[in-house]
Amino acid sequence: MRSKCLAIFIFLALTAILTTACGPAKDEVTQSTGEDPKVLPRKETLYFNGQQFGPVVGWNPYSTSNNNAMAIVLQDNSRVTMFETPYLYNMLDGKVYPLLAEGDYSWNDDRTILTFKIKEAAHWSDGTPVTAEDVAYTWAAHVRYNTPAGAANKDYIDTIEAADDRKVVIKAKRDREGKPVNPLIVASYVSTYYVIQKSWTERLEERAGGDTAKFLADTAEDAVYSGPYHRFFADDSKVILVRDDDYWGRDDSMWGRLPVPKYLAHTIFRDNAASAVAFKKGEVDVSQAFNPNIELLWLNDRLPISTYLPEPPYNIGTKMPTAFYNLNSYGLDQVAVRKAIAIAVDYPTVIANAVTNQSPTFDEVPRSLMNPTSTEQALYDHDAVKHLQWEGNDIDGARKLLDTVGIVDSDGDGWREFKGRKLSYTASCPSGWSDWQSAIEVVAAAGGKIGIEITTNYPEWSVYQTIVTKSDSPLPEGYDIFMMYTTGAGPAQPYTRIRNLLSSEWVGMAGNWNGNWGQYSNMEADTLLREIPGETDPGRLKEMYTELVKIYLTDVPSFTLMYRPEAFHAVNETIWTNFPHQNDGTDPPVPPLDCTDGWGIACLYNLTLVNP
């Protein structure tokens, strides 16, 4: 009996081990054996991480709720793998380059009408040509169904019409004086929003029966597209796009060839650690994940991993995670208190610890309203605002500033009071956003050093966002100082970013996803922000931007804690090489945007195999 039981136990315990241990995980590099493979050929597949979280829920180019990061992302540098925009923005030189469009777009003299032509070669996946009528109908559908694109632009775009098969005419909305409301936003439409086929849209409308919710909720698996890739496979574990070998872009009027990888695949990881392990193992080629201390991967682990820049900050910062002051909190309506906290913060520690030096320092790129790209840095007069900038960690300066305005510790408890009330604040950011949490801890420490009590609080993002974006009432307790993001690089930048940071038009908005969450108001800034979109004189524009920087650095309604890249972009060159790197000789330069966004998609046409 005993021996029988022992035998059963040993059998149970060892069966699974024996059946698998003798067959270690295979690392073979496979090549295509034919159509519709069950195993993706490694030498024809480019793997990604850090873009797709959770399963894909749709392929509807009208919706921004598809959670489909490989195919549909509308932003300043839109993702153009499956659907395409007329133009592509290049954040490295600040220009737009034609994609579906032919040549540059043109404005009329008063910038109320923008025109461009569609390329003759451009065609849809069903073989029919892309026409100006498609562009016009796309806009009409956006407006009719109040899609996010329609709602975002209808205050600025009046109509989009087809003058003929290929000529598109965009008419800007005018103000009372007949001037365009915002030509910057009109121009950015052509590199941000996809052109969607008219006849497919009509099919979609028929299915939806005029119901907006159904129109946007349609998973659109039959969508006709113009881009080089389309849906191949998607489940809860991965999403795969496959190249359309009839893609129109192989025409000499565009790329002149097909993109190199046949498949674009993204494994859906449940946490950063698993994602990082896969990247190190070479199961991921292009990583959009934040990899702390990334330099150790090539310095210590000797892996063929690299970033766009070989030295810190490794990538080009374009976004500016910012600490906002709630200007309704007691004492934070005082510029001296806001500035004292801001100048006391130890920024080198934030950059070294929170983002492991993957941000330019404020010595390298002094604080302003501009991101670190050379295009934006050239837009303001550095010398004119030098006296207003600060390096940080200036504890003595902060104490002196507070002493000067009479904000001192009068009761000897170690904390300063303003009009007899202790200055005590809560600094918040979303739970689990480790780089932000680390930064906000440094802010709290700075407060302690200058006699202002700052405690930290980390609510869940789902709660945090609903509170922070509710700008129609004062922020509740716990949100005295809080972190949010800014926009990055784009055709309407830095205007949009500055508007989001300073404009009082967001105050009073129930669902404010734009900015100025601390509810700052400055009439001078508002006036400048109204005038900038209509201004074309570069000299005057520089003056206006310099003035805005002065206002920002003087009033300190918020302060930037670090710079962050538009997208993290690290590559493992075990299989593929020739990714974008600084001074890689490409002209126009290909930006490090994971080979999928804006002009960054040019990367897919330059890739080569390490071992062909």
Place this chain on the structure above:
Amino acid sequence: MKGYRKYFLNKLAWFFVTLVCAFILNFILPRLMPGDPVAAIVSRLAQGMSDATGVQAIYQQYADLFGTNRPIYEQFFIYVKNVVRSDFGFSFSQYPRTVADVIASSIWWTVFLQLPAILVGWLIGNFLGALAAYRRKGFDKVLLPVSIFASSLPAFGMAVLLLVVFALTLGWFPTSGGYGFDMIPALSWGFIWSVIVHYQLPFWSIVLITIGGQAIGMRSMAIYELNADYVKYSRFMGIKDRKILRYVFRNAMLPQVTGLALAIGTMVSGALVAEIIFNYPGLGSTILKAVLGQDYPLISAATLIITLMVLVTTFAIEILYGFIDPRVKAAQSEG
């Protein structure tokens, strides 16, 4: 048989009372969390929008669609009506996917990982515990500390240990996923083999911990039973050891069976740690995301499934107890 019917009806009544209470709590509790799930959806849609009325219109559109702007009692009756028709509606966090689709796509991964792991761990653990109690000496001296070590190791510790040793250091097993990173699901030997290989580490990370806990429990119960008066009496009567052991293990097994039923009942909640560390598909991480994203319909549906499974398994065990152990039925029907 009359006593048993009374016992059965009594249990059935409590089953329904518990189910109704749990059903109401499943609906109410997620909605008591602070925050607004529709705002989270609008955040995905409205980034880049500078038109206040446009944002508000989108918010209103989704609030109407999900019914979050209605009074909670009205939402509850709509929920009840839909559940009766097996319609859990749209998932907020994965809209426009339905809750049924979200659960269907991950529940089988969880069931096929959890059920065999729980059963194998339970069988091996109880067998080893009983063996240690019976044989004592060297075997017990080794098994007891090893079991205590295994059961006290947190689930993530065991998972990380297996990952580092067998996947990263020895390279015997893949580090993550339910199947190969370069594979597409298909009914082929290659895919099935890939699933088996990827199954091992998550499976054993659950089994090893289960074995430890079960072995300790079974060992203690068996030692207690082996010293019971009826065992001594049986020995005096000259009954063979093998027969005595059968009585002993049957009695020692009762609490272990309860533990097994509860484990099976809650298995649908997923092996969250294994899912996250081995990037294994399953319902655990889906439920976690639903909680963090305030996905009320998905939370309610998942907790309803868990509630039903726990209730059904405990109900089944209670009924079985009535047969296995007449003392239980007698005690219950007296009241």
